[in-house]
Amino acid sequence: MDEPAEQDARIDWPGGAIFRPVRTGNAFEEAIERILQAIKLGIFAHGDRLPAERDLAVRLNISRDTLREALRSLQQAGCVESRRGRYGGTFVTYRLPAPNLSDLRRAAEDLGAELEDALTYRLVLETGASERAAKRDLTDDQRAYLERRLADLEAAPADAYRQCDSRFHLAIAELTGSNSLAGSIAETRMRLNDLLNAIPMIGRNIEHASHQHQAIVRAILTQDAEAARRVTEEHLEATAALLRGFLG
Amino acid sequence: MDEPAEQDARIDWPGGAIFRPVRTGNAFEEAIERILQAIKLGIFAHGDRLPAERDLAVRLNISRDTLREALRSLQQAGCVESRRGRYGGTFVTYRLPAPNLSDLRRAAEDLGAELEDALTYRLVLETGASERAAKRDLTDDQRAYLERRLADLEAAPADAYRQCDSRFHLAIAELTGSNSLAGSIAETRMRLNDLLNAIPMIGRNIEHASHQHQAIVRAILTQDAEAARRVTEEHLEATAALLRGFLG
DNA sequence: CGCCAATGGACTGATTCTGGTCCATTGGAC
DNA sequence: GTCCAATGGACCAGAATCAGTCCATTGGCG
Numbered sequence A, B: 001m002d003e004p005a006e007q008d009a010r011i012d013w014p015g016g017a018i019f020r021p022v023r024t025g026n027a028f029e030e031a032i033e034r035i036l037q038a039i040k041l042g043i044f045a046h047g048d049r050l051p052a053e054r055d056l057a058v059r060l061n062i063s064r065d066t067l068r069e070a071l072r073s074l075q076q077a078g079c080v081e082s083r084r085g086r087y088g089g090t091f092v093t094y095r096l097p098a099p100n101l102s103d104l105r106r107a108a109e110d111l112g113a114e115l116e117d118a119l120t121y122r123l124v125l126e127t128g129a130s131e132r133a134a135k136r137d138l139t140d141d142q143r144a145y146l147e148r149r150l151a152d153l154e155a156a157p158a159d160a161y162r163q164c165d166s167r168f169h170l171a172i173a174e175l176t177g178s179n180s181l182a183g184s185i186a187e188t189r190m191r192l193n194d195l196l197n198a199i200p201m202i203g204r205n206i207e208h209a210s211h212q213h214q215a216i217v218r219a220i221l222t223q224d225a226e227a228a229r230r231v232t233e234e235h236l237e238a239t240a241a242l243l244r245g246f247l248g
Numbered sequence C: 001c002g003c004c005a006a007t008g009g010a011c012t013g014a015t016t017c018t019g020g021t022c023c024a025t026t027g028g029a030c
Numbered sequence D: 001g002t003c004c005a006a007t008g009g010a011c012c013a014g015a016a017t018c019a020g021t022c023c024a025t026t027g028g029c030g
Helices: A027-040 A053-060 A064-076 A101-111 A114-135 A140-155 A158-175 A179-198 A203-221 A225-247 B004-009 B027-040 B053-060 B064-076 B101-111 B114-135 B140-155 B158-175 B179-198 B203-221 B225-247
Strands: A080-083 A089-092 B080-083 B089-092
Touching (some): A027 A064, A064 A080, A101 A114, A101 A225, A114 A158, A114 B114, A140 A158, A158 A179, A179 A225, A179 B114, B027 B064, B053 B064, B114 B158, B114 B203, B114 B225, B158 B179, B203 B225
16 A cells, blocks of 8 residues: 555565464474484483473473373384483483485485575574674683583594584573574574584594684683684584585 | 583573473464564554465464454454455554653563563674675665665654664565574564664664664675674664663 | 455364373482 | 382363364456
8 A cells, every 4th residue: 555566676575574483383293303402412412311391391381291292202212211200200312323415315305495594594693602602701600611512522422523513502602691592593503403413524524623613612712702703604614515515 | 310510510401592482372472463563563554454364374374263363352452454355454553652761661671681682682683694695696676675675764754764674674684595584583673673662763863873774785785794794783782772771 | 237256254173282180100318 | 117209191171273164245357
């Protein structure tokens, strides 16, 4: 009514970015995905105990019944196992499968056009997070936490490398103090995680990445925001290039 | 079991960023919020027609029944009105209320600790978006789209300024080509929108912002990514400072 | 004028999710 | 040895949501 001609100039149609899904299709499938990704991201290692059902249900904002349904599926898939009684709980039994190129291609197809979307999004989020983290005055605990994550990553055996890598980068996200930012970074890592897990790890790449990780930590701890941003960008672009290389 | 001592060093507790709510409490309330914010953001002006119920329901991934419940609420609140028949639809009748300082404080209290979270998140997202947009090779249509948004903003009457401002910044987000990024920016704008709407508009600020908007567009169109990032950061920090000033 | 397509309006049965309650099991504390 | 608190296990009534169907209204087109 006001400016009908404008409609033509719009990228897709009114509200393109606003009118996206209010919720994902299914609460219990989403819960499965979250838990599984938390495990794949290395937040819970083999043998770790997940939070109690009652707590986890509150965190995920779903009913305990729905959560239990999800846990039952994970149990049947052999990813977790439950023990009753005090000091019982649900324990992680999942182990990372070996990287596999056909898995990579399949995972890439699942993502489809979302791949570039996710890579761009990740770049923006993580470079921004590094910069923000470098600009904050960190407490000694926070500094120690970051260095611990880096040390864990440096010492990680090959089969735990990617998980430690995720925990390292999530630690940086947490240091920004923005829950929204940390949440989005975690979510985007999840989206890309299957792909990253499927990339064979080459010594030369790991060594290169290791230098970059150290440089990022150094930049954050010395509050050199510009360097933190730049090195993070290089680091992520290297991974993205590797990924595109294996796919193209 | 693996490293119990580590738990102490964690920022909050395992999975802090991962185990966030799977879904917001309520589909129809969420739908109301989305539509209302789309209107407040200026995506639909007074008199505009919203997408047809059947389309909108698909976009929001909710059933048409739930959407209709939301629209009924908006109708009762006097924000929209519906007309049947071909060339009918649901039309926006909402008008922006005048800015009001007590509204500002109330809105700020609603956000609470989320305020700094949202400001940080917005800064990361939007500076990143400007940089990415500047690094892309834009089509003529896209360049024209961006310039159109800027021109609209420059010409905007006071009561439509904030809406045009949102549309301008959302346009930049769309130019990144990352739907996730554009979606997050829209969402964060929504979270802050009530606050921004409540800030009285001062001529000097508008003039300053206008220069920055022009500089951002110039930087994007000349593919000067570094400048795009820097000016966007200055621009957002100015708004944030203004906001903190009114609140502190 | 009559048809038709696009739209909002309304109903219904099935499905999912919730919130609550109670039970079963376990290992430590006393 | 007994008790107890924390945990998983199970069930249910009701609410929310969905998918599908059909109706009512409207304005343009032939």
